[in-house]
Amino acid sequence: MNYTLRVWRQDGPAAEGRLVDYEVDGITPDMSFLEALDLLNERLVLDGEEPVAFDHDCREGICGMCGLMIDGVAHGPQRATTTCQLHMRSFDPAHPVVVEPWRAHPFPVVRDLVVDRSALDRIVEAGGYISAPTGSAPEAHAVPVPKPDADEAFESAACIGCGACVAACPNGSASLFTAAKVTHLGLLPQGQPERTSRARDMAQAQDDLGFGGCTQTGECTAVCPKGIPLETISRMNRDVLGGLLRSR
Amino acid sequence: MALKSVPARPPESRTTVGRLWSSTVGKKAVMAVSGAVLLLYVVAHMVGNLKAFAGQESIDGYSAFLREFGQPILPHGGLLWIVRTALLVAVAAHMTAAIQLARRARRARPAGYERRPKVQGSYAARTMRWGGVIIALFVVYHLLDLTAGVLNPHGVQGEVHSNIVADFQRWYVVLAYTVAVVALGFHLRHGIYSGLRSLGVASAARAKAVKATALGVSVAITAGFLSVPFAVLFGIVR
Numbered sequence A: 001m002n003y004t005l006r007v008w009r010q011d012g013p014a015a016e017g018r019l020v021d022y023e024v025d026g027i028t029p030d031m032s033f034l035e036a037l038d039l040l041n042e043r044l045v046l047d048g049e050e051p052v053a054f055d056h057d058c059r060e061g062i063c064g065m066c067g068l069m070i071d072g073v074a075h076g077p078q079r080a081t082t083t084c085q086l087h088m089r090s091f092d093p094a095h096p097v098v099v100e101p102w103r104a105h106p107f108p109v110v111r112d113l114v115v116d117r118s119a120l121d122r123i124v125e126a127g128g129y130i131s132a133p134t135g136s137a138p139e140a141h142a143v144p145v146p147k148p149d150a151d152e153a154f155e156s157a158a159c160i161g162c163g164a165c166v167a168a169c170p171n172g173s174a175s176l177f178t179a180a181k182v183t184h185l186g187l188l189p190q191g192q193p194e195r196t197s198r199a200r201d202m203a204q205a206q207d208d209l210g211f212g213g214c215t216q217t218g219e220c221t222a223v224c225p226k227g228i229p230l231e232t233i234s235r236m237n238r239d240v241l242g243g244l245l246r247s248r
Numbered sequence B: 001m002a003l004k005s006v007p008a009r010p011p012e013s014r015t016t017v018g019r020l021w022s023s024t025v026g027k028k029a030v031m032a033v034s035g036a037v038l039l040l041y042v043v044a045h046m047v048g049n050l051k052a053f054a055g056q057e058s059i060d061g062y063s064a065f066l067r068e069f070g071q072p073i074l075p076h077g078g079l080l081w082i083v084r085t086a087l088l089v090a091v092a093a094h095m096t097a098a099i100q101l102a103r104r105a106r107r108a109r110p111a112g113y114e115r116r117p118k119v120q121g122s123y124a125a126r127t128m129r130w131g132g133v134i135i136a137l138f139v140v141y142h143l144l145d146l147t148a149g150v151l152n153p154h155g156v157q158g159e160v161h162s163n164i165v166a167d168f169q170r171w172y173v174v175l176a177y178t179v180a181v182v183a184l185g186f187h188l189r190h191g192i193y194s195g196l197r198s199l200g201v202a203s204a205a206r207a208k209a210v211k212a213t214a215l216g217v218s219v220a221i222t223a224g225f226l227s228v229p230f231a232v233l234f235g236i237v238r
């Protein structure tokens, strides 16, 4: 099948970018979206042109590297699916497919479709850990965790840090990401001692890095490949406010 | 890759309000609480308006009662001025926070996307900022109309019933009130929903209840406010 891929090309962080149309034939319905980009890049290299830079690693939906804005939807039209797990059968060859990088001030474009998402790492560093002595692994049954808490914590821990929530948010907020990290630790017994200070510090880092505030529009949950629910943000807010009401 | 570091920030405020105001989560909590104050007022006002259906003495008497309330401990109109002060503080906090957060959002998302279908956000959620502006402009007009009386064809203070009846004979006034009240309804629907989440009340178990409460309250307020102008327009209240 023949597709038109309308791809954002940008030579470097400071360069002007533009959308360029590429006709790509030989795409099959069961190719993944990244494989279609691979095919395009093979042709570009053969023609002596620069290939399109895009991030990817595991190609099995677990590393969070592959986020692309496809036809204006983060990770493309299929819900709860990363770009690497998306198939070309989801697209109608009659229409050009627009591929853009994540757009948010804290995610500067590095080149073409690659953005620097290290701001998310800075948020995690601000409190996304528990202070515990390391050494040999603890006895797994030493600290009992109620099953519902374990399930909810696990649901939040499924966040792969892809940044789709930020890309989709009209306010450029990272609240869904931060809330997932805060919740995953805050629900477990090991996370209790630092629960409110963690939430507060991570929310603070988010603000300081220039992310926007949450207006509860819900765009983030709709595109999250791991289906992190919007209520996770409400839970984070409770812990952040608990931290802010207390002086250090 | 250029690893961005968290920029330096000024030392933290020692007051609780200062700490809340310097955080986006805290600022949304301020918006939620000031919004709740305004919501309480709007509910009381809507219910008070329904006295128009009970006839002239009822609503004019209610207006007089509000002014005489608490005498002689409070001066004439004392209660109204207490309420007005609280409303002014709430409106100022609500609007300032909204403007600051909207500007932060614009800085955080300076560039848009080439193609952007509507994915999720409800109409109410997408119109919060402009809806708020419409309601604020309406309140100015409304105060000149029914409180000060200068834009009212009857315009006599204390003669609330006659002011209302003179006002809503004219379809374009009813239209203006309808636009504002419907805008208020949308604003409240997302406002209640979002405010409860900002305060951290909306757990997954309560998510449905939060949504239903927001819808129910805003429909009731919209219908209640609209009942009086339309009753006058159709000659039910005269």
Ligand code: HEM
Pocket: B042, B045, B049, B063, B080, B084, B135, B139, B142, B143, B146, B147, B158, B160, B164, B177, B180, B181, B184, B225, B226, B228, B229
């Ligand atoms: C159809 C709908 C409405 C009607 C018929 C109505 C009627 C009135 C009347 C008669 C007064 C003057 C009361 C008096 O002087 O004793 C008044 C005052 C006021 N109304 Fe409304 N109103 C309506 C909707 C609204 C809405 C939607 C808002 C705000 C969101 C609002 C906010 C106010 C305010 C702030 C005052 C001034 C209170 C004061 O400081 O004296 N009204 N309204």
Ligand code: SF4
Pocket: A158, A159, A160, A161, A162, A163, A164, A165, A166, A176, A177, A180, A220, A223, A224, A225, A226, A227, A228
């Ligand atoms: S919350 Fe969802 S969309 Fe956001 S970074 Fe995590 S996995 Fe990606």
Ligand code: FES
Pocket: A055, A056, A057, A058, A059, A060, A061, A062, A063, A064, A065, A066, A067, A082, A083, A084, A085
């Ligand atoms: S490449 Fe790892 S999640 Fe898509």
